[in-house]
Amino acid sequence: MAAAAAAAAGFAKEVLPPSLDSTSKPPAIFDGTTRLYISYVCPYAQRTWIARNYKGVQEKIKLVPIDLENRPAWYKEKVNPANKVPSLEHNNKVKGESLDLVKYIDKYFEGPALLPDDPAKQQFAEELLSYNDSFNKAMYSAMPSNRDVDDDVGAALDKLEDALSKFDDGPFFLGQFSLVDIAYAPFIERFQTFFEEVKNYDITKGRPKLTLWIEELNKIDAYTHTRRDPQELLMRTKKRFGIA
Numbered sequence: 001m002a003a004a005a006a007a008a009a010g011f012a013k014e015v016l017p018p019s020l021d022s023t024s025k026p027p028a029i030f031d032g033t034t035r036l037y038i039s040y041v042c043p044y045a046q047r048t049w050i051a052r053n054y055k056g057v058q059e060k061i062k063l064v065p066i067d068l069e070n071r072p073a074w075y076k077e078k079v080n081p082a083n084k085v086p087s088l089e090h091n092n093k094v095k096g097e098s099l100d101l102v103k104y105i106d107k108y109f110e111g112p113a114l115l116p117d118d119p120a121k122q123q124f125a126e127e128l129l130s131y132n133d134s135f136n137k138a139m140y141s142a143m144p145s146n147r148d149v150d151d152d153v154g155a156a157l158d159k160l161e162d163a164l165s166k167f168d169d170g171p172f173f174l175g176q177f178s179l180v181d182i183a184y185a186p187f188i189e190r191f192q193t194f195f196e197e198v199k200n201y202d203i204t205k206g207r208p209k210l211t212l213w214i215e216e217l218n219k220i221d222a223y224t225h226t227r228r229d230p231q232e233l234l235m236r237t238k239k240r241f242g243i244a
Contacts, residue, residue: 013225014063014225017064018065019065020064020066020075022071023072026074026075026079027064032092033062034060034088035088036049036052036063036087036089037065037066037088038064039068039085040228041068042068043189043190044086044186045085045098047182047183047185048101048102048105050222051101051102051105051106051179051182053226054112054114055112057105068085079094080094088101088105102179102182102183103179116175116176121174124167135160135184136187138152138155139156142199149201164209164210171215182223185217185223188214189227190233192214193230194234
């Protein structure tokens with residue numbers, strides 16, 4: 001837990017800038033400033049935001065939030081042709097894809113490492129990162145259904161419970177906090193609220209490792225500073241799936 005403690009000690013809470021919309025002028029792109037383009041409500045962008053915070057490089061990577069519901073035209077034209085977040089502007093280039101960016105931030109910026117040196121942990125990290133899309137699919141697929149929560153959801157959550165039991169040197173997936181936790185955190189944050197409120201299903205019930213993981217995660221300032229109001233996220237998720 002030493003790295004987590006060090007990161008927490010070095011975390012500087014910042015005043016968050018307002019989101020840029022279609023009426024906003026673009027920043028001086030490629031002027032040498034490193035910028036992380038995110039949305040405050042996007043779980044993929046939240047991954048990179050957490051990584052930036054945990055590394056303690058808020059002063060070196062400027063946060064540029066985009067309003068996804070009223071995006072500025074210049075973002076697609078000048079920053080990311082795919083018109084998606086997150087994007088990282090660094091060394092006169094723009095890169096995308098959230099997990100690639102988390103790894104990039106970890107590699108090229110100072111601060112606590114997001115991946116341990118242990119080869120066994122590195123291999124397990126890649127396995128869990130590869131599983132993340134399947135996990136999210138199982139959870140999201142159950143959301144619009146009018147039926148009770150199916151076995152696929154339980155199996156997906158049980159797989160995480162088992163994964164959290166692999167290493168005993170800490171409460172996180174690799175023992176210590178890592179990019180694997182960053183990959184899963186924004187989604188579990190949303191799933192926990194949705195399944196509790198809409199499905200009357202507690203994703204942590206009978207899963208003590210997952211319960212502890214969430215408790216410990218919420219002690220990390222670099223993560224909690226990226227959290228939004230759970231009811232706001234719930235409302236957005238319900239709207240996405242047409243749930244009254």
